[in-house]
Amino acid sequence: MRLSVVIATKDRASYIERALASFALQQGAPSFEAIVVDNGSTDTTRSVVQAAAERSNFPIRYLFEAEPNRGKARNRGVAVAGGFIILFCDDDVVVPPGFLAAHEAAHDAPGLVVNGAIVNVPDYEHRPKPSLANYSGAFLCTCNVSIPKAAIDAVGGFDESFDLYGWEDTELGVRLRESGMRRRFSWDAFLWHIKKPSEETLDVLARKAVEKARMARRFIDKSPSSRVKAATGAHRLNLLRAKYLLPDSLLAFYAGVASDERANATVRAIAKTQFLDGIYARELSRALEK
Known part of the structure; x- marks a missing residue:
């Protein structure tokens, strides 16, 4: 297995269904799996993911982590992942057909943290290509980043004491940078991030x-x-x-x-x-x- 996609989710059944559907349309992708870590959902997330797994053309694994904690959920996913590279993304994304191939291509040297462009859109109909406004200098953003699993394991994964929103990915980035990892930004490895105005109150x-x-x-x-x-x-x-x-x-x-x-x-x-x-x-x- 070359790539493991790890997605943490909570009460976003309709979002995770669309995200997984977009991964099913990958072209030229390496061997990959998706690991969905349900972080305490009370909606239909479990049944939606299980249904997606039954009809999927790639392996989908479902894990349940009752404690709402993004870092803990992602660590659960990494622990069972079989891929050489871990790709983190959010549940409210849609990826283009060349997404996974672009991430793999960017890992053409050891010791890289590859961040892809994130294009925020208000709905599923908008699919613009990335522009300069979508560039990010962040060392690590879990909405769209791929990292060798060995590098994550070497620094101990996410710090689970970050039990509220924010900074757990940046903090992991600090430790990865200190361990000698280098950052790379890939325009080709972009995705669309759905930010519905009705929900972003x-x-x-x-x-x-x-x-x-x-x-x-x-x-x-x-x-x-x-x-x-x-x-x-x-x-x-x-x-x-x-x-x-x-x-x-x-x-x-x-x-x-x-x-x-x-x-x-x-x-x-x-x-x-x-x-x-x-x-x-x-x-x-x-x-x-x-």
């Missing part, structure tokens, strides 16, 4: 921002380097801004503009970014004071 994103700030504290405690502090926003100017320049009234204003459908789309987008950045910065400041 301000409340949902604000909760994620709070969780991410709390996990940033954990990340900093584990890796208190200037690089990590800069990446998480835990530098003096940002913390002073959070403490003195982000009152409730300002965040409420940003939230109001971001939610106003009469406002200009660009203005709404800016307000949304400022609101979420403010929520994150204030929670990070509080977390670091504890």
